[in-house]
Amino acid sequence: MWFGLDNSEILRYANGDWTLFDTCAAHFPDHFVLNAATAPNGDQWFSIAPPVSSPLSHGLARYSADGQWQFFSDTNAPLFPGLYIRKILIETDGTVWFATTFNGILRYNGAVWETLTVSNSGLPSNEVFYLALAPDGAIWAATSSGLARYDGQNWTTLNSANSGLPSDLTTIVAFDKAGGMYVGYAPTTPGTPGARVTVLRGGTWTELIPPGWKNFPNDDPDAFIVDSQNRLWFAEFYDPGVYRYDPMLVSTNEPDSSPARIFATPNPTAGLLTLQLETALASEASLNILNSLGQSVYTTIVPQTAGTTVPVDLRALPAGVYSLLLLQKGGADATVRVVKR
Numbered sequence: 007m008w009f010g011l012d013n014s015e016i017l018r019y020a021n022g023d024w025t026l027f028d029t030c031a032a033h034f035p036d037h038f039v040l041n042a043a044t045a046p047n048g049d050q051w052f053s054i055a056p057p058v059s060s061p062l063s064h065g066l067a068r069y070s071a072d073g074q075w076q077f078f079s080d081t082n083a084p085l086f087p088g089l090y091i092r093k094i095l096i097e098t099d100g101t102v103w104f105a106t107t108f109n110g111i112l113r114y115n116g117a118v119w120e121t122l123t124v125s126n127s128g129l130p131s132n133e134v135f136y137l138a139l140a141p142d143g144a145i146w147a148a149t150s151s152g153l154a155r156y157d158g159q160n161w162t163t164l165n166s167a168n169s170g171l172p173s174d175l176t177t178i179v180a181f182d183k184a185g186g187m188y189v190g191y192a193p194t195t196p197g198t199p200g201a202r203v204t205v206l207r208g209g210t211w212t213e214l215i216p217p218g219w220k221n222f223p224n225d226d227p228d229a230f231i232v233d234s235q236n237r238l239w240f241a242e243f244y245d246p247g248v249y250r251y252d253p254m255l256v257s258t259n260e261p262d263s264s265p266a267r268i269f270a271t272p273n274p275t276a277g278l279l280t281l282q283l284e285t286a287l288a289s290e291a292s293l294n295i296l297n298s299l300g301q302s303v304y305t306t307i308v309p310q311t312a313g314t315t316v317p318v319d320l321r322a323l324p325a326g327v328y329s330l331l332l333l334q335k336g337g338a339d340a341t342v343r344v345v346k347r
Contacts, residue, residue, distance in 0.1 A: 010041070011039060013036065013038070016039060029075050033065065034054045034077075036060075036062065040054065040092075042094065043094035046098055060087070064091055065078060065079045065085060083114075092105045092107060093135070097139070100116060102115075103137050103145065110129055128163060129147065131152075135149065136148040138181065142157075142327070143343060144298075144327070146179050153176050170206075177226045179230075182232045184207070184253065184333070187205065188205050188232070190203055190227035199221050203251075208296075214251055222242070227242065238250070239251075268281055270344050275345070279317075280317055283308060291333055293307070293330060294333055298328075304318070318330075320344070329343055
C-alpha cells in the first residue's frame, strides 16, 4: 500500500514493513502527493501538486519495479503551473493517461508525450476530472461538459442533451461487473436538491439518492469505488458519512456455478455472428447488446446448456464497437466486445 504525504513524501507498507521515501521532496519541495496509480509491470506513478494558487509547477514521479526513480517537470514534459493532475490511469500496454484541469488529457507511452484537447480529439471540454477503464477496454473521461468515451479509435460524447445524464458537470466514473456505469456529478446550479450519483444499466439512467443525503453547494461525490461484491461505495465531500449501494442483493449464499464464458465469432463482423456459451449457466439468461452510448440495441434469450450457440444479427446496426452482456439473476456473468464493420 502506498500513501501520499505532504512535502512530496511517500509512505509504503509491504510485508509488514514501513518505508518512507523522501526522494521526491528534493525534486518538488513544498509540494504534496495528489494521487497515484500502479502499472501492470509494477511501476508506481505519483502526481505531485504544489499548494493552491502557488506559481510552482506540478510534477510527476515514477518509481520502477527495480527501485529506480524518474521525475517529470516542465523541463521534460508538458507540465506547467496550474496544470492540476486529477487522475492517473494506466492501460494494460503501459500507456499512462493523466486527467488535467484546463488542459485536457496528457498521454505518455514511455517515449512520447501527447496532449489531447478539444481541438485535436473528441473531448467535449479541456476540464477533465477523472478517467476510468471500462470492462470492454474503452476509456471514459468525466469532464465539465459531459462524458467522453474513447474505444481506441473513436470518441463518443454523452451529455444531458443526447442521453439521460442529469448534468453535464461530471466528476467521477466507476464500473461494476453487471454492465453498470456509475457517474458522480455536480448540479448545474450549486446546492440544487437531488441526487449526485446516477447509474446507466441496460440503456436506462437511474439516479441514486441515499437516505439522509444532504445537499451542499459543492457536494459531488469525492470518493467512488466498486468493491469485490459489486457494491458502490462513495462519500460526499462536505459530509462525514460514507454510502454503500448494493444493486443486486438477491441471496446470502455463494453462487452455484463459476462465472460463464462466452465467445463471439467472427469478430470483427460484417453483421452476422455466433455467440457460443462455453460453460453451463445457473439459470436462463438474457443477452443484452449495448452501443457506444450505453443504449440497448438488441436483446435475446440464452439457454442454460453449455456449448449452446446463439445467432446474433447486427446487420441493421451501424458500424462501431458493441458490448455483449450476458445477464443472469444476480448480475452479468460475462462481457465481450464486438466490432461491427
